[in-house]
Amino acid sequence: MNIEIEELAKEFGTERALHPVSLSIPSGALIALLGPSGSGKTTLLRILAGLEFPTSGRVLFGGQDATGLSVQERRAGFVFQQYALFKHMTVFENIAYGLRARKRHERPTEAEIGRRVNRLLELIQLPEIGTRYPNQLSGGQRQRVALARALAIEPRMLLLDEPFGALDAKVRKELRQGLREIHDRTGLTTVFVTHDQEEAMELADLVVVMSMGRIEQVGKPAEIRAKPASDFVRAFTAA
Amino acid sequence: MSDIALTRPVPVTSEPPLARYLLIGFAVVFVTLFLFAPLLTVFAEALRQGWAGALDALRLPDAQAAIRMTLTIAAIAVPINAAFGIAAAWAITKFDFRGKAFLITLIDLPFSVSPVVAGLMLVLLFGANSTLGGWLIANDMPIVFAFPGILLATLFITFPFVAREIIPVMMEQGRAEEEAALTLGASGWRTFFTVTLPNIRWALLYGVLLCNARAMGEFGAVAVVSGKIRGETATMPTMIEMFYNEYLSVAAFTLAAVLAMLALLTLLLKSLLEWRHADLLAATRRH
Ligand SMILES: Nc1ncnc2c1ncn2[C@@H]1O[C@H](COP(=O)(O)OP(=O)(O)OP(=O)(O)O)[C@@H](O)[C@H]1O
Ligand SMILES: [Mg+2]
Numbered sequence: 323m324n325i326e327i328e329e330l331a332k333e334f335g336t337e338r339a340l341h342p343v344s345l346s347i348p349s350g351a352l353i354a355l356l357g358p359s360g361s362g363k364t365t366l367l368r369i370l371a372g373l374e375f376p377t378s379g380r381v382l383f384g385g386q387d388a389t390g391l392s393v394q395e396r397r398a399g400f401v402f403q404q405y406a407l408f409k410h411m412t413v414f415e416n417i418a419y420g421l422r423a424r425k426r427h428e429r430p431t432e433a434e435i436g437r438r439v440n441r442l443l444e445l446i447q448l449p450e451i452g453t454r455y456p457n458q459l460s461g462g463q464r465q466r467v468a469l470a471r472a473l474a475i476e477p478r479m480l481l482l483d484e485p486f487g488a489l490d491a492k493v494r495k496e497l498r499q500g501l502r503e504i505h506d507r508t509g510l511t512t513v514f515v516t517h518d519q520e521e522a523m524e525l526a527d528l529v530v531v532m533s534m535g536r537i538e539q540v541g542k543p544a545e546i547r548a549k550p551a552s553d554f555v556r557a558f559t560a561a
Numbered sequence: 562m563s564d565i566a567l568t569r570p571v572p573v574t575s576e577p578p579l580a581r582y583l584l585i586g587f588a589v590v591f592v593t594l595f596l597f598a599p600l601l602t603v604f605a606e607a608l609r610q611g612w613a614g615a616l617d618a619l620r621l622p623d624a625q626a627a628i629r630m631t632l633t634i635a636a637i638a639v640p641i642n643a644a645f646g647i648a649a650a651w652a653i654t655k656f657d658f659r660g661k662a663f664l665i666t667l668i669d670l671p672f673s674v675s676p677v678v679a680g681l682m683l684v685l686l687f688g689a690n691s692t693l694g695g696w697l698i699a700n701d702m703p704i705v706f707a708f709p710g711i712l713l714a715t716l717f718i719t720f721p722f723v724a725r726e727i728i729p730v731m732m733e734q735g736r737a738e739e740e741a742a743l744t745l746g747a748s749g750w751r752t753f754f755t756v757t758l759p760n761i762r763w764a765l766l767y768g769v770l771l772c773n774a775r776a777m778g779e780f781g782a783v784a785v786v787s788g789k790i791r792g793e794t795a796t797m798p799t800m801i802e803m804f805y806n807e808y809l810s811v812a813a814f815t816l817a818a819v820l821a822m823l824a825l826l827t828l829l830l831k832s833l834l835e836w837r838h839a840d841l842l843a844a845t846r847r848h
Contacts (some may be wrong), residue, residue, distance in 0.1 A: 373740055393743045400744040406737035410759045419755075420745035475745055 323384040323478050323511055324349040325370065330379035332365050339365040341535045342379060347513065347528075349384075352505050354522035355515045357532030358558065363515040364403075366532075367481050370513065372396040383478060399477030399510070403484045405468040407456040413467050414439055414452035420475035442470040445504065462493040469504065480505070482514040486521065498525050519559045523547070531555050603821055606814035618815040626792045627800035627816065630711070634796065635776040638715040642776075643769050646723025651757070654731035655739065668724050671717055679717050680785025683710060706788035711796065714782040719772045726768030727761045734760050766834060774827045777820065 325347040332340040340362045347353055355363040368374040370381060372393035380389045388396060408416050417439045421430055430438065443449045446466040456464055465485060472480060485501065486494040502525060505512050516522050522529045523543040531538045531546065531554075539551035550556035576584075607615050618624060649668060653661060671679065687694040687704035697704055704710045738760065742752040758765075780798040787794035789803060797820045804813035 371744055373744070393740075394746045394748070396744075397746065398744060400741070402737050402741060404737060406741040408738055408741070408756060419742065419747070423742070423745055423747040423751055471741075471745070 325479065325511060325513075326380075326382035326385075327366075327370075328380040328382070330366070330369060330376050330381065332362075332369060332374065333377045338535055340369075340376075343535075343537045345530060345537060345540065347511060349511055350509050351511055352502070352525065352527045353511075353513045354526035354529045355513060355532060356517065356519060356522040356529055356558075357538075358517055360534075361532040362535040363517075363532055364483055365535075367483055367513060367515055370396075370479075371398045371400045371481050373400075397475060397478045399472030399475060399480045401465075401468045401472050401480075401482040401485050403487055405456075405464045407464060407468060407471070409456055411455075412452065413443075413448075413454050413456070413459070416456070416467060417442055417471045417474050419471065438474065442474055445473070445507075446470045446500070461489050462497060465489065465497060466500065469501070473504075473508070477510065480508075480510045480512040482512070484515050484517070486516075486518075494521070501525065523559070531558065533558070600821060603814055603817050606810060607818040609814075610811050614811050615815045615818075618809075618812040619819070621812060623791045623795065623800060624804075624812060624816055627795045627797045628819065630708075630795065631777050631797040631820075634711055634715050635773055637712060638719060638776045639769060639773050642716060642719050642772055643723050643765065645720065646725075646727060646768060646772075647761075647765070649724045650727045650731050650761075651753075653728060654734075655736055665728075668721050671720050676714075676718055676779065676781030677785055680714055680782035683713055683717070683782075683786050687713075705786055706790065706794060708794070710786040711783050711794060714786045715776050715779055718779050718782050719776045722772035722775060723765065723768035726764045726771070730761050730764040731757075763834065767831065770827050770831050770834075774824055777823055 325345075327343060327345040327347075329342040329344055330340060331338070331342045343362075343366070355366060357363050365374060369376050372391060372395070376389065380387060382388060383396070408419065411419070418435050421435050421438065424430075439452065440449070443452055446469060448463060448466060451459065451463065451467075456467070459467065465488075469482075469485070482501075486497055489497065498521065501512075501514070514526075523546075526543065528540065529543055529546055530540050531551075533554050539546060539555050541549075546555065546559055550559060607618075649664070652658075653665060684705050685691060687697060687710065689695060689698055689705070694705060702709075704713065738756050739752050742756045743749075747755065778798060779796075780802070783796055784799050784802075787796065787799060789795050789799045791800065791803060795803065797816055801813050801816045801820065804810075804816065
């Protein structure tokens with residue numbers, strides 16, 4: 323599903339987190355929002371998820387205006403920076419949460435929930451950990467469980483806020499590959515936030531470079547490397 | 562000399578044995594003298610005329626009415642304040658709004674106002690001499706010197722306990738788990754019952770126990786508001802005082818012993834909780 327962002331702006335009191343920004347995300351693309359701290363990446367992602375509402379501008383999902391849709395109606399799979407797993411639930415229950423939260427007539431049977439959760443556990447290559455609690459997992463495992471939980475609701479898009487931010491370099495590399503594979507397999511339009519230019523360049527089809535609430539440049543990694551649109555982009559992507 | 566230092570390393574925080582024993586001894590004597598002995602005295606006095614005397618005292622209609630009143634008040638006030646406390650903590654920790662700092666201060670107000678003053682405020686507000694009070698009495702809904710007054714006073718006094726226990730826990734939790742539940746399609750209520758409430762359950766229980774202890778034990782505010790009408794508005798603490806002033810010391814101390822046992826029961830529950838969930842509480846407790 324393609325996502326259109328039209329003149330989207332966000333103010334927190336007097337603070338401008340986003341100047342009007344426009345962006346067109348093609349269906350099935352893997353997009354990186356790249357920028358330094360405070361550039362408005364999280365804000366943009368949260369507006370897409372419906373966790374924050376814009377001061378002005380519109381968001382369109384698959385050509386339909388989604389600006390007024392509630393967070394539940396958007397059905398965006400969201401992976402939080404610190405994963406935000408439910409501490410008091412097992413991995414199985416974490417992943418099943420979104421299915422159990424459905425209205426009764428849309429809710430799958432217990433057996434079906436079990437099947438789907440196990441399939442997701444296999445997808446993230448952790449088939450044995452369903453009975454564990456989040457605090458019994460490594461950081462990388464938690465991140466993958468958070469991804470499985472987001473995928474369980476059969477989301478219309480996948481949004482990830484610095485999905486690898488809290489992990490060491492080796493695990494990051496592995497999980498990058500994992501995200502790429504899951505993206506290719508599900509074909510979901512995916513937006514992930516990062517301030518690591520190497521990660522953005524390696525993983526994304528399209529990189530959106532942001533600075534101080536503005537979009538500086540949108541392009542394929544090679545284009546951005548070859549023709550940076552501003553001194554900022556040149557300096558930031560050279561790092 | 563240096564041998565001793567090597568074979569028996571002394572932790573930097575440790576004191577010479579004499580000072581240590583003096584401190585421990587002082588603490589033990591102090592606790593015995595000022596906490597344990599008075600409690601024992603209460604039970605000893607209650608049993609001065611044997612178990613029969615104590616049981617007779619408990620059969621006094623005034624004593625029974627007081628016990629009923631206190632238990633009823635606690636049974637109503639504690640759930641209400643638990644609900645209010647959760648609502649206040651929720652509002653304070655999950656939303657940004659103007660006047661938040663003011664609300665936090667307001668929650669602490671009952672801790673800083675003397676209970677007697679709190680009782681007087683209610684009398685001034687709802688008493689026969691105020692317009693509102695006059696109207697309420699004319700319409701057969703008296704508040705002061707009646708059950709609603711006692712309830713209001715208890716609600717006021719015990720309001721902070723639950724809120725104060727759970728606010729720090731909720732602050733620490735942040736909003737991420739709730740937001741995750743919402744993105745997964747859960748409604749606000751479902752999020753509250755399946756995510757928020759389980760995360761605060763120990764702090765909540767702890768706050769409820771403290772709230773209950775105070776609700777049963779409150780004297781000052783209730784004494785002013787209730788008018789201490791025996792058999793009608795007297796609670797256990799106020800009834801104890803009246804028995805005592807009338808030299809009915811067995812009755813006074815028996816009722817006091819019952820109140821003390823209810824408090825001890827609360828303390829026991831609290832210790833049990835702390836013992837079973839020491840790690841969880843360690844991260845969140847403030848007392
Ligand atoms: N709830 C909020 N209230 C007030 N200001 C906010 C809020 N959320 C974000 N901001 C401000 O909006 C701006 C953009 O923040 P945002 O979190 O989107 O940045 P970011 O690019 O995600 O940064 P980081 O890489 O550090 O996560 C910042 O200046 C921030 O202070
Ligand atoms: Mg961010």
